[in-house]
Amino acid sequence: MTARAMLPRFFFLSLVLCCAALVRVAIGPVGTDEGVRLVMGVPSADIAQLRVLSVVSAALVGAALGLSGLALQVLMRNPLASPFVLGISSGAGFGVACVLVLGALGVFSSRIFFGEAIGAILGAACTLGIVARLGRTTDGEDTTALLLAGVILGSMFSAGTMLLEHLVPHGLRGDLLSWMAGRLPEIPNRAQLATLAVVTVLAWIVLARVSKALDVSMLSDDEARSSGVALHALRRKLFWTGGVLAGVAVAYAGPIGFVGLVGPHIARRLLGPHHGLLVPGSALAGALLLVSADAVRQVFDLGSGRLPVGVVTALAGGPAFLWLLRRGSGR
Amino acid sequence: MTDPLLDATQLSMRYGATVALHPIDLSVGVGEFVAIVGVNGCGKSTLLRALAEVLPAAGKSGAVRLHGASYSSRDAARLRAFVPQRPELAAEFTARAVVGLGRFASTPSTDAVERALHAVGLHGKGDRLVTTLSGGERQRVALARALAQLDGAERPILLLDEPFAGIDPAEVARVVTALRAVAARGAVLCSLHDPGLARCIAHRALVLREGRVVADGPAANILVPTVLTKAYGHAMEESKSWIIPSLLPEPAPFR
Numbered sequence: 001m002t003a004r005a006m007l008p009r010f011f012f013l014s015l016v017l018c019c020a021a022l023v024r025v026a027i028g029p030v031g032t033d034e035g036v037r038l039v040m041g042v043p044s045a046d047i048a049q050l051r052v053l054s055v056v057s058a059a060l061v062g063a064a065l066g067l068s069g070l071a072l073q074v075l076m077r078n079p080l081a082s083p084f085v086l087g088i089s090s091g092a093g094f095g096v097a098c099v100l101v102l103g104a105l106g107v108f109s110s111r112i113f114f115g116e117a118i119g120a121i122l123g124a125a126c127t128l129g130i131v132a133r134l135g136r137t138t139d140g141e142d143t144t145a146l147l148l149a150g151v152i153l154g155s156m157f158s159a160g161t162m163l164l165e166h167l168v169p170h171g172l173r174g175d176l177l178s179w180m181a182g183r184l185p186e187i188p189n190r191a192q193l194a195t196l197a198v199v200t201v202l203a204w205i206v207l208a209r210v211s212k213a214l215d216v217s218m219l220s221d222d223e224a225r226s227s228g229v230a231l232h233a234l235r236r237k238l239f240w241t242g243g244v245l246a247g248v249a250v251a252y253a254g255p256i257g258f259v260g261l262v263g264p265h266i267a268r269r270l271l272g273p274h275h276g277l278l279v280p281g282s283a284l285a286g287a288l289l290l291v292s293a294d295a296v297r298q299v300f301d302l303g304s305g306r307l308p309v310g311v312v313t314a315l316a317g318g319p320a321f322l323w324l325l326r327r328g329s330g331r
Numbered sequence: 332m333t334d335p336l337l338d339a340t341q342l343s344m345r346y347g348a349t350v351a352l353h354p355i356d357l358s359v360g361v362g363e364f365v366a367i368v369g370v371n372g373c374g375k376s377t378l379l380r381a382l383a384e385v386l387p388a389a390g391k392s393g394a395v396r397l398h399g400a401s402y403s404s405r406d407a408a409r410l411r412a413f414v415p416q417r418p419e420l421a422a423e424f425t426a427r428a429v430v431g432l433g434r435f436a437s438t439p440s441t442d443a444v445e446r447a448l449h450a451v452g453l454h455g456k457g458d459r460l461v462t463t464l465s466g467g468e469r470q471r472v473a474l475a476r477a478l479a480q481l482d483g484a485e486r487p488i489l490l491l492d493e494p495f496a497g498i499d500p501a502e503v504a505r506v507v508t509a510l511r512a513v514a515a516r517g518a519v520l521c522s523l524h525d526p527g528l529a530r531c532i533a534h535r536a537l538v539l540r541e542g543r544v545v546a547d548g549p550a551a552n553i554l555v556p557t558v559l560t561k562a563y564g565h566a567m568e569e570s571k572s573w574i575i576p577s578l579l580p581e582p583a584p585f586r
């Protein structure tokens with residue numbers, strides 16, 4: 001099917017995202033005489049405003065992760081690549097934890113989002129660079145080496161983050177722990193949200209402008225180069241776009257797994273392989289996944305508050321990853 | 332020979348301590364169909380990749396000029412196309428979509444895509460996913476992509492690394508007709524494992540051995556048992572029992 005023929009599917013995806021957003025705004029805990037109950041209905045203006053902000057923050061983080069996943073999958077020429085699977089989220093998390101510890105030690109006067117974002121981006125870029133180096137062979141990328149390197153580095157950075165957790169004061173430790181599980185702020189900070197929005201939109205524009213070159217880069221390197229694609233410059237763009245998006249998303253909401261992996265796959269199945277539609281499609285699918293996960297987590301209260309959204313995405317995304325792995329190996 | 336379409340000066344390549352290609356000077360003019368032959372690992376693919384300017388910068392030296400000038404990679408893509416020995420595809424595109432990718436550096440053209448699919452005999456399979464095609468059909472899709480890339484070029488240069496791998500004889504004849512049409516307007520250089528087929532379709536032959544050109548001249552004079560015996564390090568002989576596809580007459584060369 002041509003890209004034009006896929007447009008109705010694109011609008012369908014947008015419509016489903018709008019429905020999920022409406023459900024998320026309508027659903028939420030309300031305090032009553034018998035305790036906190038889950039209520040679905042039209043909320044008051046104040047509550048609706050807060051929930052709309054929550055939906056916007058979930059949609060932006062999801063879109064950033066979806067775009068990051070797509071950029072990394074094209075960069076690595078591997079559909080199993082994603083910020084979480086390749087350990088980039090953990091690396092970014094370690095970067096944020098370093099900034100938090102430095103803040104607690106008085107190196108920074110206060111916790112600032114930009115410090116966390118820069119720590120996250122540096123952590124993401126370092127991890128991506130090491131994984132890409134370890135996964136490269138003379139014949140190109142070795143999928144197994146790539147994934148193993150990502151898993152091992154991810155574990156190492158997670159362990160490093162846990163180590164740093166013991167160095168921060170008790171008050172900050174709880175914050176760090178819930179952030180490590182992947183959490184969307186209950187009351188989003190508008191300045192942070194605006195930064196996330198600007199970075200996501202800029203990355204979207206960067207990827208959309210090279211969408212035709214991304215299509216050609218699906219050929220072998222020699223064919224793509226001889227077709228006129230400046231492959232080195234394209235890959236540098238993908239590297240930084242994927243790393244910065246993952247870094248900013250992790251700085252804002254912690255390492256949320258599987259959205260970056262599954263989002264582009266949903267877009268590919270619905271919209272086909274052309275990046276002209278895949279770029280906005282991956283952003284939409286990522287946003288849909290995280291807004292839906294945020295709505296689902298409202299339903300579960302295990303007595304100690306709502307689940308972090310990262311737990312929901314991991315529980316749903318893990319089986320999806322295994323299915324993709326099985327499908328990829330032709331079984 | 333009139334003004335050269337493709338000019339290579341002191342082209343060489345080394346991978347670490349291994350020299351894949353010793354310095355080579357090569358000039359190809361309008362209307363030439365050049366076959367590159369030699370044993371496995373003699374440098375055929377490296378020479379073609381060097382001429383296509385797709386080799387990694389490390390270890391590479393020399394210069395390639397097209398139509399007497401140097402071009403950016405995007406501008407060069409309108410004049411020169413390359414098909415590697417093993418074309419790859421990391422996405423689920425249809426054959427028509429892959430052929431369309433050849434128009435990246437030029438104006439998109441549905442007609443050019445259809446002409447290219449027709450030239451390689453895949454006009455009825457344009458909507459099939461490439462992953463569902465046979466190896467030979469995939470090879471023809473890659474050739475069609477290169478033909479679409481050069482559609483509209485006044486004097487195209489086509490570089491092909493083992494273009495007939497996996498293609499059945501009847502389709503080889505069809506593809507040769509398409510390549511001869513390109514060579515009539517510009518130039519075609521292709522590596523071939525079969526010196527007999529090379530002698531049938533090429534005007535000129537280059538014989539490589541250990542990264543050096545050991546013979547260069549008219550295919551009828553070069554691709555003979557005495558020269559090939561030295562090049563392959565194995566006794567070669569003429570045979571009348573070898574069957575090759577009958578080919579259409581050559582089109583008139585470009586004027």
